Amino acid sequence: MIARLPVHLTDSPIDAAALLAAARPSDGGVCSFFGVVRNHHLGRATARIGYEAYAPMAEAEIDRILQGLASEWPDAQVVVRHRVGLLEVGDVAVAIVACAPHRSEAFEACRAAIDRIKTTVPIWKREFHPDGTSEWVDPTAGLPRERAMTDL
Amino acid sequence: MIARLPVHLTDSPIDAAALLAAARPSDGGVCSFFGVVRNHHLGRATARIGYEAYAPMAEAEIDRILQGLASEWPDAQVVVRHRVGLLEVGDVAVAIVACAPHRSEAFEACRAAIDRIKTTVPIWKREFHPDGTSEWVDPTAGLPRERAMTDL
């Protein structure tokens, strides 16, 4: 396998304004989603979140997702950035920007992008609480087993 | 009627980064929509667009829309800015930022906001073409009369 530079993953703060500048002159709608580290999860306080990725596979999987979006919403152009490393409350963990001539495609492609990223991209997060405890987050924990395994 | 300062309308460029900073520490999702002046409309080239508002009513109508969103998506916080005046291709004409603890509310509130703004807020746009001609845009022109009148 050939090493490649990271495109979608970054260990530096995400520059939202720069991403939003991606609109082409033919685009009338720009829908963006920013996933932000919040101060609570499942009723417990959150201090920090550490994001870990299987980086080369995550890059390839995001590529695959973008290819799917491009075939489903051919007029939309989608950009993805995902942070890795230790993030504080309020930091942007993931940013999606979808530009399209009309707003429907922009909204739909943006929503599909974040839904698919959360479902299949090999990224994990460890939640650190103010009391010093921490654990890996399992979004499937509350779901019936069947659902969890077919969510892919 | 008492004069009020403009809140949602502005004749200055919209600062997207400042709006995106509206997320509260409890918010995990920020969905935004930017409506951008594009270089074409109905097959003709666009050079500039002039936006005109019935300003005090537009402010009140956006307030009313925001109140509706707050009752339908109580966890979401929505901010709206709409430009008036003469805009160039690539300028942001309208910006919506919806923050919520989870992404579904953020996406839904953001989409409902722009859909309702386009339907009922008394703002008009005059499209200027590169050949010097111009006309008021009528988004209902292509719709059956019934639909146009009930779109409110």
Place this chain on the structure above:
Amino acid sequence: MRIRLLYFATFRDVAGRDFEERQVTGGARVSDLWRELTGEMPGLLRTGSMPPAAVNRQYTGPETVLAEGDEVAFLPPVAGG
């Protein structure tokens, strides 16, 4: 009684003015005012039937009875965003 009538976009182009103070008879409804205006300015009829109307900056129906000092506007198809 007097009302203040505002014109926007295509309606301003047809009327050739932004606003006017106008005398209307007591008990007149929004639909009566529209009929009167289109009688004077048939160009307003471009949009077909009566367009959405606002009284005192709120959407209102054709049956609304006008009152002294009302701010009234008929609204061409809106195109914000």
Place this chain on the structure above:
Amino acid sequence: MRIRLLYFATFRDVAGRDFEERQVTGGARVSDLWRELTGEMPGLLRTGSMPPAAVNRQYTGPETVLAEGDEVAFLPPVAGG
């Protein structure tokens, strides 16, 4: 033949390592490897049945036959975004 096995998140905590080079028998499938690993490290079974697996950085099914030099990972529930 040899494969390279990667561990992430909870699986890395259980295995106590990021990766290992591992000898597997020719013709072994992904599901065989999982059975072997859970025999050695029952802690991997936290997630119940076999988790999603990747061979050479692509999702693959339990029936996939492993080949010399493959990069293999079993993936705990992902939580990006």
